[in-house]
Structure formats: C-alpha cells, structure tokens
Amino acid sequence: MKPSLQSPAVKVSGLSFTYQDAHTPALTDINIQIPRGSYTLLLGGSSSGKTTLLWSLARVVPEFHPGEIAGKIEIMGEYNTSRSPQEMAPYLGLIMQDFASQLFSSEVATEVAFLPENLGLPYEELARRVAEALQMVGLSHLVGRDPQTLSGGERQRLAIASVLSGEAPILVFDEAKSDLDPAGRRQIDELCGRLCRGGNTIISAEVEVEEGAEADLAILLSEGRIVAKGSPKEVFARPDELLRCGIRPLDVTLLADEGDAPPQTVEEALQYLKERDIHPHPKAPDPKSAKPEGEVIASLEGVSFTYPRSDAGISDIDLSVRRGEFIALVGANGSGKTTLVKQLNGLLRPRQGNVYVGGRPISEYDDAELASMVGYLFQDPDHQIFHEQVKEEVGFGLRNLKLSEEEITSRTREVLELMELAELEEEDPYSLNKGQRQRLALASVLAMHPSLLILDEPTTGLDYLEVRRLMSAVEEMNRRGITVIAITHAMWLVARYTHRVAVMSGGNKVFDGTPEELFADEELLSSHMLSRPQIVELSLRLGRYCPTVEEFRRTFTWKGA
Amino acid sequence: MMEERQNSSPLHHLHPSTKVLCLLLFLVWAMVFNHPLYHLAITALVVIINLIGGSFRRALSFWKFYLVIACAAVLLWSLFLDEPGPAYNILGRHIATSAILYGIGMGLRLISLILFAVVFSSTTPVEAFTYGLRRLGLPYRVGFSLSLAFRLVPSVYQTAKMVESAQQARGHNPRKGGPLRRIFGFVPLMIPTILYTLRSANNLSLALECKGFGLKRKRTSLARYRIGWGDILTLALFIVGLSASIWLRLKGYGAVIDRL
Numbered sequence: 001m002k003p004s005l006q007s008p009a010v011k012v013s014g015l016s017f018t019y020q021d022a023h024t025p026a027l028t029d030i031n032i033q034i035p036r037g038s039y040t041l042l043l044g045g046s047s048s049g050k051t052t053l054l055w056s057l058a059r060v061v062p063e064f065h066p067g068e069i070a071g072k073i074e075i076m077g078e079y080n081t082s083r084s085p086q087e088m089a090p091y092l093g094l095i096m097q098d099f100a101s102q103l104f105s106s107e108v109a110t111e112v113a114f115l116p117e118n119l120g121l122p123y124e125e126l127a128r129r130v131a132e133a134l135q136m137v138g139l140s141h142l143v144g145r146d147p148q149t150l151s152g153g154e155r156q157r158l159a160i161a162s163v164l165s166g167e168a169p170i171l172v173f174d175e176a177k178s179d180l181d182p183a184g185r186r187q188i189d190e191l192c193g194r195l196c197r198g199g200n201t202i203i204s205a206e207v208e209v210e211e212g213a214e215a216d217l218a219i220l221l222s223e224g225r226i227v228a229k230g231s232p233k234e235v236f237a238r239p240d241e242l243l244r245c246g247i248r249p250l251d252v253t254l255l256a257d258e259g260d261a262p263p264q265t266v267e268e269a270l271q272y273l274k275e276r277d278i279h280p281h282p283k284a285p286d287p288k289s290a291k292p293e294g295e296v297i298a299s300l301e302g303v304s305f306t307y308p309r310s311d312a313g314i315s316d317i318d319l320s321v322r323r324g325e326f327i328a329l330v331g332a333n334g335s336g337k338t339t340l341v342k343q344l345n346g347l348l349r350p351r352q353g354n355v356y357v358g359g360r361p362i363s364e365y366d367d368a369e370l371a372s373m374v375g376y377l378f379q380d381p382d383h384q385i386f387h388e389q390v391k392e393e394v395g396f397g398l399r400n401l402k403l404s405e406e407e408i409t410s411r412t413r414e415v416l417e418l419m420e421l422a423e424l425e426e427e428d429p430y431s432l433n434k435g436q437r438q439r440l441a442l443a444s445v446l447a448m449h450p451s452l453l454i455l456d457e458p459t460t461g462l463d464y465l466e467v468r469r470l471m472s473a474v475e476e477m478n479r480r481g482i483t484v485i486a487i488t489h490a491m492w493l494v495a496r497y498t499h500r501v502a503v504m505s506g507g508n509k510v511f512d513g514t515p516e517e518l519f520a521d522e523e524l525l526s527s528h529m530l531s532r533p534q535i536v537e538l539s540l541r542l543g544r545y546c547p548t549v550e551e552f553r554r555t556f557t558w559k560g561a
Numbered sequence: 562m563m564e565e566r567q568n569s570s571p572l573h574h575l576h577p578s579t580k581v582l583c584l585l586l587f588l589v590w591a592m593v594f595n596h597p598l599y600h601l602a603i604t605a606l607v608v609i610i611n612l613i614g615g616s617f618r619r620a621l622s623f624w625k626f627y628l629v630i631a632c633a634a635v636l637l638w639s640l641f642l643d644e645p646g647p648a649y650n651i652l653g654r655h656i657a658t659s660a661i662l663y664g665i666g667m668g669l670r671l672i673s674l675i676l677f678a679v680v681f682s683s684t685t686p687v688e689a690f691t692y693g694l695r696r697l698g699l700p701y702r703v704g705f706s707l708s709l710a711f712r713l714v715p716s717v718y719q720t721a722k723m724v725e726s727a728q729q730a731r732g733h734n735p736r737k738g739g740p741l742r743r744i745f746g747f748v749p750l751m752i753p754t755i756l757y758t759l760r761s762a763n764n765l766s767l768a769l770e771c772k773g774f775g776l777k778r779k780r781t782s783l784a785r786y787r788i789g790w791g792d793i794l795t796l797a798l799f800i801v802g803l804s805a806s807i808w809l810r811l812k813g814y815g816a817v818i819d820r821l
Contacts, residue, residue, distance in 0.1 A: 058771055060767060060770070060771065063770075064767055064770060084770075085767075085770040085771050086770055086771075086773045086774060086775060086776040087773075087776065088771070089771060089772060089773035089776065090773070093771075094771045096764065096767070096768065098761075098764050100761075101761045101762075101764035101765045101768065102764070102765070102768040104687075104709060104712055104713075104765060104768075104769075105686075105687065105688060105712075106686040106687050106688060106712065107686060107688070109783060110686070110688045110783060110784065113782075113783035114772055115772040115773055116781075117780055117781050117782055117783060118772060118773035118774055118775070118776050118777065118780060119773055119776065119777065120776075120777035120779050120780060120781050121781055122781060123781065123782075123783065123785065126781060126782075126783045127783065130783060148715065148716075162772070163771075163772070166772070166773070342726075345730055346729075347726050347729065347730065366734075367729055367732055367733070367734045368732035368734070369732075370732075371729070371730055371731055371732035372732065374730075375730070376727075376730035378723070378726075378727045378730070382753060382756065382757055382760070383720075383723050383724050383726075383727040383753055383757065384724070384727035384728060384730075384731065384753060385753060386748070386749050386752035386753050386756075396731060396733070396749070397731035397732055397733075400731060400732035400733050401732055430756070444731065445730070445731065448731070448732070
C-alpha cells in the first residue's frame with residue numbers, strides 16, 4: 001500500500017500527555033505522520049504509551065481520562081483539539097482490546113447499527129451500512145443473533161463491524177487480536193488488508209511482531225517515547241531494541257552476526273546461513289527433550305461434558321497426566337480446552353466418564369483438598385484479587401487450607417520471592433500492573449503447593465518480558481516436580497517450555513504427542529490453523545528439530561556463529 | 562433486516578410502546594385485588610401470556626423462587642396481620658383466616674408480577690424497550706441507561722460465576738459454616754465482582770462515547786415499528802380488563818381485607 005500525496009491521515013506534533021494524579025508523563029514529545037490508506041504497526045510493551053497515543057487521536061484523553069496535554073494532532077487535515085470523542089466517531093473508529101464490554105445490544109444488527117444511528121443517518125443508509133459491515137467481517141448469516149451467544153472470535157469480529165459501520169476513514173485497533181486463536185487473528189489481518197486496499201488508514205497496536213510484516217510503517221514505543229520508526233523491515237532488524245521494549249523479536253533475527261543485516265524470514269535465514277556454511281555441530285546434543293515418565297497423577301477416562309442449552313463441550317476424552325510433565329493444550333477458541341481442564345479441579349463435573357486425581361475419583365475430595373492438589377490460574381487475575389495487601393492475597397488460599405500462621409508466613413515469603421514480588425508484599429494488589437497482578441495470582445496458587453498446576457491462557461495481554469518472567473517461574477516449579485498444563489495460542493511457548501502437547505478441535509482431542517511430533521505433522525498444523533515458530537521451521541528445513549534459538553545455536557555451527 | 566429475529570411470537574411483533582404501556586397497566590392491575598382467587602385468575606392470565614410469548618419454559622425455571630416467595634408471603638402476613646374474625650390457634654398464636662388468605666393473595670401478586678417481567682423481558686429487546694420509552698416521551702439518554710441496566714444483569718451474573726470459580730479453585734466455599742461465616746464468605750466473591758463490573762462499565766461508557774452516543778439531537782433507528790391491529794387489540798384488552806377489575810373492586814369484590 002503506497003501512501004497518497006494528500007495530507008496525512010494522522011499528523012502528531014510534539015505530543016506529550018500526563019494523566020491526572022500521575023507523576024510521570026505517559027507520552028513525551030511524540031512526532032508522527034501516518035499517510036492515508038497506509039497500515040501502521042504500533043509496537044510497545046506494557047505501559048509503553050500505545051493505548052494513550054491511540055486514545056489521544058480519538059480524544060479519549062484528555063476528554064474521558066483527564067490530564068495535561070501538549071502538542072498538536074491533525075486528523076484528516078484538521079486539528080482534533082476542539083472535538084469530543086463523540087465528534088471524532090465519523091473520522092476515527094476505535095476497536096478496543098476488551099471487546100466484550102463494547103457489545104451491549106441484544107442483536108447483531110442493532111449492535112452494528114448503533115454508531116450510524118447516533119450519526120442520525122436515514123434508514124436506507126443505516127441498512128446499507130449494517131449489511132456491508134457484517135459482510136466485511138463475515139457475519140451476515142448471524143444478523144438476528146444475540147451477541148452473547150456468539151463465540152469469542154465472532155464477538156471480536158462483531159466489535160469490529162460495530163465500528164466499521166461508522167465508515168470512518170481511520171481505524172484504530174488497540175491489541176484487538178490478543179484474545180483470538182491463530183485463525184481469528186488471520187481473519188482480522190485479512191480484513192485489515194482489505195480495508196487498507198479500500199482506502200482506509202489502519203493503526204494497530206500490538207505486542208507481537210510476527211503478523212506485522214505487511215505494515216507500511218512500524219513505530220516502536222517505550223516509556224512514552226518513540227524509540228524506533230520506519231518500515232517493519234527496518235524496525236524488526238533491531239532485535240535487541242525490541243527485546244528491551246518488551247517485544248519478542250523474530251527468531252531468525254537473533255541468528256545474525258553483529259553488523260550484519262539480520263534475516264527476517266525463514267527463506268532469508270536459510271540463504272544467510274548457507275552462505276556461512278551451516279552444518280550440524282559435531283558434538284550436538286540430541287535436541288529431543290526428555291519426556292518425564294513419573295507416575296500418573298491425574299487422568300480422564302471417557303469424559304464427556306456439555307453445557308446446558310448448548311452443543312458446546314467435550315466428548316469422550318481420555319488423558320493421563322504424569323508427574324513432572326509440562327503439557328500444552330492448543331486449539332481454536334471454543335474447541336473445549338477450558339472445559340477439559342475444569343474437569344480436573346472439579347469446577348465442572350463430567351456428564352459421562354471418570355476423573356481421577358492422585359489415584360482417587362475427584363468426587364472423594366472436598367473443595368479445599370482438591371484446590372491444594374490442583375492449582376488453577378485464571379486468564380484474568382482480577383477475577384480473584386480482593387485483599388488490600390499482596391501478602392494477604394497470597395495467604396487467602398492457605399487460610400482455606402487451615403494452615404498455621406507460621407506456615408502461611410513462610411510459604412507466602414517463599415512464593416513472593418520466586419515471583420519477584422517480595423518487595424511489594426505490603427502494596428495494594430490493585431496498584432500493581434497487569435503482569436505483576438498475574439504473577440501475584442500465580443503466587444497465590446503456587447503457595448498451596450499443588451502437585452498439578454493448570455494455567456488458562458496465562459500470558460494474554462502481557463508483553464514479552466512479563467511473559468518470560470511468568471514462564472520462568474512456572475518452568476522452575478516444573479523443574480521442582482510440579483506438573484503443568486497450560487492452555488495457550490502461542491506456539492513458541494509450546495516449543496520452548498512443554499514436553500507434550502494435545503490439540504483440541506470441536507470438543508475432541510485430535511492429537512496427543514510431543515511438540516516435535518506436532519510440528520512435523522504439516523497436515524495437522526494446517527487443518528487446525530496452527531503454525532510452527534520460525535526457529536522450528538528453520539531447523540526442520542535443515543533436518544533437525546530445535547525448539548528455541550539457544551537450541552539451534554547448540555545444534556548447528558556456521559561461520560561467525 | 563430486523564425481521565430476521567429468532568424466537569418470533571405474536572408478542573415479539575407488538576409495538577414497543579404498546580408493551581411498555583401494557584407493563585404500566587399491569588403494574589396497576591396487579592394492585593387492584595387482594596383476594597387469592599382473583600389473583601389466581603390474573604396469574605393464570607399471565608401464564609397464558611407467557612405461553613403465547615414462548616417464555617413459559619423460562620418462567621417455569623424459576624419455580625423454586627416462586628415457592629420461596631409464596632411461603633414467605635403466607636408466613637409473614639399470617640404472623641403480622643392481626644385481623645378479627647375466624648382464626649386458628651397455632652403454638653399459642655392467634656392467626657386469622659383472612660390474614661392467611663391475604664398472604665396467599667400477596668404471594669400470587671408477586672409471582673404474577675415476576676411472570677409478567679419474564680414475558681416482557683423475553684419478548685422485548687433492550688433496544689425496543691428504549692425505543693418504546695422514547696416514544697412515550699422519556700429522553701433517549703434516560704431510556705438507554707435504563708435499558709442498559711437490564712442488559713448488564715446477565716453480564717454481572719457471568720462475572721460473579723467466574724469469580725466464584727476462581728475462589729473455589731483456591732479452596733474457598735462460601736456456602737460452608739454458620740450464618741455469620743457464610744456472610745463473610747461472600748466478601749471474596751463480592752469485591753472482585755464489583756471491581757470487575759465497575760471496570761467493564763467504564764470500558765462500556767468509553768465505547769459508547771467513541772461510537773458517537775448523544776452526538777446528534779435527532780437519532781435515527783434501524784428498527785422500524787408500526788402500530789397494528791394487534792397493538793390496538795392488546796391495549797384494548799388491558800384497558801378493559803383493568804377497568805373491569807377496578808369496577809369490581811369498587812363494588813366490593815376481590816378483597817379479603819377491604820381496607821388494604
């Protein structure tokens with residue numbers, strides 16, 4: 001998509017913003033120009049200022065969230081300073097990360113009609129816009145449905161349609177893909193491509209670089225400042241800078257020598273390495289990770305479950321979990337992953353089949369006993385946090401186990417140190433950032449010393465540094481013998497951390513094996529919209545399996561490596 | 562486009578203003594009598610309306626709630642309404658027959674109101690409710706806020722269920738122990754639910770602003786409603802029914818205790 005010669009869609013000059021009651025600015029001296037009809041990728045970790053920048057374009061700051069603002073913003077050639085967020089709606093559509101709270105109507109059609117209705121458009125125009133917006137996101141067949149009955153991916157597409165119907169020339173996505181499975185992400189990417197080709201300007205805030213190569217412009221933010229700006233190729237070629245900003249760089253960029261332009265695709269990496277005479281290291285270790293062969297600590301035998309008044313659920317699932325295993329559960333939204341793991345801690349009871357934990361049917365345990373054996377970390381830590389102090393929050397589960405105060409203090413200290421939260425033990429949990437709150441939630445579960453730990457999409461919404469910190473703690477607990485089952489869409493997590501992976505589809509378990517076996521099965525991957533991490537793809541093309549860049553460096557040698 | 566709704570019944574097709582007016586008329590109607598037999602007739606009428614509206618199964622799913630209401634009403638009015646006339650002596654307490662009948666009547670009144678609320682909410686989307694209120698003269702913002710409050714009830718319930726699961730996973734069971742322990746046991750559920758709901762409400766109001774809520778004084782609507790014969794007939798039935806009931810009551814019928 002080539003920028004047009006007209007005035008830019010967005011021009012930001014010397015923008016700074018400090019939230020009311022904040023001590024440090026959220027944005028400092030931002031200068032950008034975004035051409036009309038272009039696709040801009042806004043990268044940055046947590047608290048980098050991405051959302052504040054997008055909000056300033058839509059006048060959410062300072063109108064909705066007050067603060068001190070300086071600098072100028074031009075939207076489609078006009079300053080936005082005298083406008084309210086409502087008045088910005090015809091010019092700029094904002095799609096937020098929390099799509100569930102953007103939907104409030106009882107029907108798909110009325111949800112999409114809400115924005116143009118507010119613009120006072122006549123009926124014929126409303127009907128046209130609703131029909132077109134729904135067609136663009138592929139939801140025309142669900143026009144009369146209640147949004148609450150749609151799947152996660154469908155609701156996200158509906159949230160997008162409800163903004164598309166405003167026909168604003170600029171569309172802003174604030175980490176709008178973070179809750180979606182790979183198929184859902186791909187659909188949104190394709191939609192963004194179509195919108196761009198149709199003349200819309202797209203600005204998309206992301207914490208991942210893997211899907212941003214198609215963008216025209218990439219902007220890297222850190223602590224409210226722009227640290228890099230240019231084409232995605234230019235910005236992605238700075239892996240160290242990306243890492244410092246909390247963004248996971250492309251795997252293959254980490255293979256280049258200092259001073260070399262790093263490869264960015266698997267093809268480029270193959271050429272780069274072949275030119276440097278790559279070959280397996282003579283003393284390369286067997287890359288296959290040792291699979292734990294401990295005793296079975298939990299199992300599902302022929303388990304089926306369906307939700308009341310719904311077809312969703314799981315069907316005839318067998319699964320044995322051995323001590324010390326790290327298992328990933330992958331699959332599309334609504335494939336039954338969460339339903340499956342909730343059988344293991346009694347949050348759901350099977351309609352058919354048996355569930356055993358520690359050799360006994362789970363019906364023989366009471367809530368506290370089961371909670372001490374099977375820890376469960378929910379996706380959103382705010383579903384469980386309620387105490388006024390970090391250490392009290394950790395102690396909550398332990399008090400339910402009726403442990404002595406001495407034991408509670410000792411375990412609390414132990415897990416807070418492991419989670420790097422010891423210095424914050426007196427703090428109010430709600431003053432912590434999302435990554436710290438997620439680690440606190442994990443600490444409160446780990447303090448109960450479960451033998452099986454279940455993580456339900458624990459890394460959603462976290463930046464790469466926070467993900468590594470969280471997963472390092474989980475990896476350490478796994479090394480100490482705790483069995484882990486993690487639901488995730490991030491295939492690099494599957495490759496890096498797990499011994500075993502199960503793929504769910506339509507409530508059935510369609511694969512159960514090692515990550516190496518999964519990544520070798522191209523047909524299975526493509527039929528379930530799963531993809532190989534770059535480094536896995538590259539190593540397989542070179543005849544070996546390497547789940548991480550470190551493993552790749554141990555397995556292969558090349559000139560300059 | 563709006564015709565492609567699921568679960569369409571004759572009541573779904575009534576004009577929203579008709580449904581809001583019927584709701585208001587029914588609120589008065591339910592207050593006219595206090596005799597259980599007359600209330601039984603009104604309850605039967607609402608059951609029929611539920612059958613026509615296709616919400617009977619949903620209404621029936623609250624049967625435990627109706628039972629609690631009925632028992633509580635009979636117990637409370639029997640114990641606290643001191644009426645002359647025939648009475649029973651239960652555990653040394655004078656309990657008037659008229660008080661028992663009045664209690665049954667009040668229980669049926671509450672049940673019929675809930676049944677009407679069920680059929681109304683099942684056949685009236687929030688947008689139609691807002692539209693109906695607006696057509697009856699209520700400002701759009703007020704009507705929208707009111708209907709949104711109804712819409713958010715299931716969402717708060719979903720959050721509360723999620724919070725309960727998260728605390729149960731840490732060994733918490735608020736339904737265990739004595740009454741005081743149970744009351745305090747709900748604190749770990751209430752605080753996250755309230756905070757989460759507040760956060761969602763904040764996000765929702767932000768989304769509304771960004772979608773131009775309140776931008777134009779004259780807002781248009783995708784939904785098109787027309788007053789039809791069904792509306793006229795329904796309103797006529799309600800007005801005639803209510804008028805007849807008031808006439809009967811003024812003539813001294815339909816009351817166990819005349820002064821109430």
